[in-house]
Amino acid sequence: GPTYDRVMSTKVVKAGLSNQGIPFGFINDKNEWVGFDVDMAAEIAKRLGCKLEKVVVNNNTRISFVQTNPPKVDMVLSNMTHKRVRDEKIDFSITYFFDGQKFLARKGTVKDVADLANMKIGSMQGTTSIVNAKAYLQELGNPNPQVTGYDGEVAMFEALNSGRVQAISTDSTLLLGYAAKVPGKYELVGDFISDEPYGIGLPQDDSAWRDAINFTLQDIWKDGTYKKIYDKWFGPDSDYPFPLTSKIEMWP
Numbered sequence: 373g374p375t376y377d378r379v380m381s382t383k384v385v386k387a388g389l390s391n392q393g394i395p396f397g398f399i400n401d402k403n404e405w406v407g408f409d410v411d412m413a414a415e416i417a418k419r420l421g422c423k424l425e426k427v428v429v430n431n432n433t434r435i436s437f438v439q440t441n442p443p444k445v446d447m448v449l450s451n452m453t454h455k456r457v458r459d460e461k462i463d464f465s466i467t468y469f470f471d472g473q474k475f476l477a478r479k480g481t482v483k484d485v486a487d488l489a490n491m492k493i494g495s496m497q498g499t500t501s502i503v504n505a506k507a508y509l510q511e512l513g514n515p516n517p518q519v520t521g522y523d524g525e526v527a528m529f530e531a532l533n534s535g536r537v538q539a540i541s542t543d544s545t546l547l548l549g550y551a552a553k554v555p556g557k558y559e560l561v562g563d564f565i566s567d568e569p570y571g572i573g574l575p576q577d578d579s580a581w582r583d584a585i586n587f588t589l590q591d592i593w594k595d596g597t598y599k600k601i602y603d604k605w606f607g608p609d610s611d612y613p614f615p616l617t618s619k620i621e622m623w624p
């Protein structure tokens with residue numbers, strides 16, 4: 373298809389990446405754009421023999437940037453869950469990361485998960501978190517839960533920090549990434565409320581391109597590179613105190 377042909381002839385691959393998803397794509401203290409998704413994108417580009425061009429996407433643009441004709445980016449790695457509704461608009465690679473959603477609150481403020489039902493909750497527009505959090509709080513017994521959808525991770529975390537909401541919900545890794553900025557202040561509450569398998573977003577109907585990405589992901593997995601990148605961001609020596617949330621054994 374056209375994306376495969378263009379990437380292979382120009383030797384440039386454009387990747388849509390988040391700049392506020394800690395630790396997937398974010399700006400670190402040294403003002404560098406880093407993260408698990410950034411490393412994965414760089415590794416894929418290298419193996420395709422291409423130069424990587426990084427483009428910022430947010431939760432509201434990450435799908436449209438691969439949907440336009442021609443696409444603004446050739447692949448999107450932005451902690452994006454592979455959902456059927458999204459797959460109607462774009463294609464996805466095989467799953468390259470597994471997470472699930474939880475709630476994050478100030479330490480000691482949620483004694484019982486049921487307390488969440490009547491709290492002000494923050495989530496994000498353009499993500500699965502807004503839908504999942506509402507559904508979960510309804511299950512807990514509040515037919516009209518107060519869930520606000522913020523513009524992105526920074527705005528959502530700021531709402532929690534300033535006390536405008538009492539808890540926030542999204543993928544557990546993102547919650548822990550932000551919580552790590554203020555050690556000891558916040559904690560995850562309750563169990564996973566959803567499954568969030570991440571896929572790389574790709575332009576629709578370009579099977580040569582999708583195959584190239586899928587086989588490259590398998591190669592990255594098979595030779596141990598995936599484990600190295602994974603450990604750098606999520607392992608015991610990383611800057612983030614992650615419990616193993618990702619089902620790293622997902623591929624044989």
Ligand SMILES: NC(=O)CC[C@H](N)C(=O)O
Nearest residue numbers: 451452453499500543568
């Ligand atoms: N920032 C996010 O999008 C996290 C939520 C979830 N992974 C999603 O794709 O919607």
